[in-house]
Amino acid sequence: MTINGGTKRIRAIGLMSGTSLDGVDAAWIETDGERISGFGPAATLLYEEGLRADLRRILDLAPTLASDDPFLRDVEERLTRDHALAVAMMGQTADIIGFHGQTILHSPTQRRTWQIGDAALLSRLTRLPVVYDFRSDDVKAGGEGAPLVPVFHAALAREMEKPLLIVNIGGVANATWLGPDGEVLACDTGPGNGPLDDLAQVHLGQPYDKDGALAGSGQVDLSRLDALLAHPFFARPAPKSLDRLSFSGLIAEATEGLAAPDAAATLAAFICTAIAQAPWPTPPKQVLVTGGGRHNSTLMKGLAERFSVSVRPVEDVGWNGDALEAQCFAFLAVRSLRGLPLSLPTTTGVAAPQKGGRLYGTIL
Numbered sequence: 001m002t003i004n005g006g007t008k009r010i011r012a013i014g015l016m017s018g019t020s021l022d023g024v025d026a027a028w029i030e031t032d033g034e035r036i037s038g039f040g041p042a043a044t045l046l047y048e049e050g051l052r053a054d055l056r057r058i059l060d061l062a063p064t065l066a067s068d069d070p071f072l073r074d075v076e077e078r079l080t081r082d083h084a085l086a087v088a089m090m091g092q093t094a095d096i097i098g099f100h101g102q103t104i105l106h107s108p109t110q111r112r113t114w115q116i117g118d119a120a121l122l123s124r125l126t127r128l129p130v131v132y133d134f135r136s137d138d139v140k141a142g143g144e145g146a147p148l149v150p151v152f153h154a155a156l157a158r159e160m161e162k163p164l165l166i167v168n169i170g171g172v173a174n175a176t177w178l179g180p181d182g183e184v185l186a187c188d189t190g191p192g193n194g195p196l197d198d199l200a201q202v203h204l205g206q207p208y209d210k211d212g213a214l215a216g217s218g219q220v221d222l223s224r225l226d227a228l229l230a231h232p233f234f235a236r237p238a239p240k241s242l243d244r245l246s247f248s249g250l251i252a253e254a255t256e257g258l259a260a261p262d263a264a265a266t267l268a269a270f271i272c273t274a275i276a277q278a279p280w281p282t283p284p285k286q287v288l289v290t291g292g293g294r295h296n297s298t299l300m301k302g303l304a305e306r307f308s309v310s311v312r313p314v315e316d317v318g319w320n321g322d323a324l325e326a327q328c329f330a331f332l333a334v335r336s337l338r339g340l341p342l343s344l345p346t347t348t349g350v351a352a353p354q355k356g357g358r359l360y361g362t363i364l
């Protein structure tokens, strides 16, 4: 493998710990950073309850937390050790790891985006070089720092009919619109499963609303839905991005006093309407859905009602919706090594195509 001049077929493991805080996804691909020449195993390592709760606490503390805070350092080490376990679960060697880490704060207007995770420790534990810190160069250059998955979506869908809309419903929801002339437009669309998970935790004592049963049994409160959609974020043009907690105050207010099923139904309608009303140049010919939200039938039904074209899970075109983001960070690690851009003016609002990522260790 050589990186500059004659680069070909690098074996990369991507690791993504998403805003749902449920665990780390790992996936192996072979790529030159432009095309994907092979897909390998994928795995998810679920965090134990204590780590999940500590990560959730850190999201609230992050705005005032010092980077050397002992609690933060302890959580970061436990998180990193779980990432090393996820690499071991792959059972397949690689040339490089793409390590996203866990976003604990995202505020591009303050030029801040913060992913925790110890690249040096991960590299020591796995004995592999690690690319990390994918978002900060974009934010420093005036971009949103997110979403970063669009260039990967574009590579995956290279041969597919356009315009195509790819929607990810994770803790936060984001979408990529791929146009017939190679256009790649993207933004975070609004909340994803995050607020539904919070509600399920309180009312069901479960980490999420399984299959959307709670939301499916309630009535949408239309005036509260309008109040949610009146947030200025929705009038902003793409590109734009969100923090996991961007709407938490507004959502608490808008769901106050509602019965749990009605609150869940209203939140599901909020998530789906925000996705469907995101501004794209022309309507897509089809919508593909990835991320954990594709398992929520109330969300899938809500999307199908709001688009006039087919809305299908990405498995229908042979992709793995549980592995896509991890595959993305494997792909972006290789792009980083090759000095290729990770983001574009049309995906993060950065002024020019932007490189990113830092390397810990040496590529042989």
Ligand SMILES: Nc1ncnc2c1ncn2[C@@H]1O[C@H](COP(=O)(O)OP(=O)(O)OP(=O)(O)O)[C@@H](O)[C@H]1O
Binding pocket: 017, 018, 019, 020, 021, 022, 168, 169, 170, 171, 172, 173, 192, 193, 194, 196, 197, 207, 208, 209, 210, 211, 212, 290, 291, 292, 293, 295, 296, 297, 325
């Ligand atoms: N069977 C199911 N029914 C309903 N919801 C589900 C189901 N399975 C997963 N989910 C939802 O998917 C979420 C996890 O989604 P995912 O792994 O895509 O999030 P993430 O990668 O952490 O988030 P992000 O993309 O924002 O970083 C869970 O928290 C839950 O809300």
Ligand SMILES: CC(=O)N[C@H]1[C@@H]2OC[C@@H](O2)[C@@H](O)[C@@H]1O[C@H](C)C(=O)O
Binding pocket: 018, 019, 103, 106, 113, 145, 146, 147, 148, 149, 150, 170, 171, 172, 173, 174, 188, 241, 242, 325
């Ligand atoms: C700051 C941050 O971590 N954002 C995540 C989050 O989860 C979904 C959405 O919000 C997206 O913007 C991003 O993740 C994906 C992988 C991305 O960058 O494309």
